[in-house]
Amino acid sequence: MALSHYMFTPRSTADIRTFRLRIDTDDPLFRGKKKLKMTGRELGDIPKVIFQIHELEILDLSPERESCLNYKLLAVPRAISKLTNLNVLILDTNELTELPEEICQLVNLESMALSNNLLESLPAGFDNLQKLRSLHMANNQFQDFPRDLCQLENLEFLDMSDNELSMIPESILNLKNLHTLLLFLNKLSALPDSITELKELHCLWIGNNNISRLPQNFGQLTNLDWDERYTSSVLDGNPLTYPPLEICRQGVQAIDRFMRSSDLNGHKLVNNTTWAKT
Known part of the structure; x- marks a missing residue:
């Protein structure tokens, strides 16, 4: 892979370090981007001079190898606000309990990775990040779905799997551009009816929750990818009765037929799966 490099030398005489920003010209995601990666012992004492690199576009502060896991970031320096040109911020696999x-x-910011931390909430004003398109927050300690997320109208990818979420707000319908929503391994007992308004959804993983009933219009999510790669992870691990899991496994068309054929009051549920294939 061809690499070019951009050199930044701090002007401060108090810090004579020279930092190398990698520009990976072959990476289609980050082509031409100025990137700084710090791991290991560097995470224990991030030099203040880093926050003088105003042209920085990608900052990666996550351990990249198992040997680096003994050195994790405990807090994000407030000086990060100076990096106003950042497009990508990677903070996953640390021990962050909060964000400044x-x-x-x-x-x-267009992409942020916060997975594998100890976060329970997001800071006030998070909805200022209107350019965010990708947000990874899996394996944290969220019990409540952050309401500010529902104001990020350009969001396309959201991963909140492996948290402790008990509900999703109706305002999720604001995320009209969302194509991937990962919510498996939570404590959800239901999905909001408004989730069926997310017509761009291609991937919805809600397995391993406590969901017994899908929204009445769930079958309208016709863009969901329901091939073998996804089926086992989409709904498995839920006590589904409406529709039964065996019908859900046949895809959104079978779900839609079930909903249309069932009594609107929910008294006469169809449990025979053979008709769904006709």
Whole structure:
């Protein structure tokens, strides 16, 4: 892979380090982007001079190898607000319990990775990040779905799997551009009716929750990819009765037929799966 490099030398005489920003010209995701990766012991004491690199576009502060896991980031420096040109911020697999409000000033962020931390909430003003298209927050400690997320109208990918969520707000319908929503391994007992308004959804993983009933119009999510790669993960691990899991496994068309054929009051549920294939 061809690599070019951009060199940044701090002007401060107090810190004579020279940092190398990698520009990976072959990466279609980050072509031409100025990137800084720090791991291991570097995460224990991030030099303040890093936040003078105003042209930085990608900052990766996550351990990249098992040997680095002894060194994790415990807090995000408030000075991160100075990196106003950041497009990508990677903070996963650390021990973060909170994020500073200053992170909400990074209004050019398009992708943020926060998975595998100890987060329970997001800072006030998170909905300022209107350019966010991809947000990874799996394996944290969220019990409540952050309401600010529902104001990020450009969001296309959201991963909140492996948390402790008990409900999803109706306002999720604001995320009209969402094509991937990962919510498996939570404590959801139901889905909001408004989730059926997300017509761009191609991937919806809600397995391993406590869901017994799908929204009446769930069959309208006709863009869901229901091939063998996804079926086992979409709904398995839920105590589904409406429709039964064996019908759900046949895809959204079978679900839609079930909903249309069932009594609107829910008294006469169809449990025979043979008709769904006709």
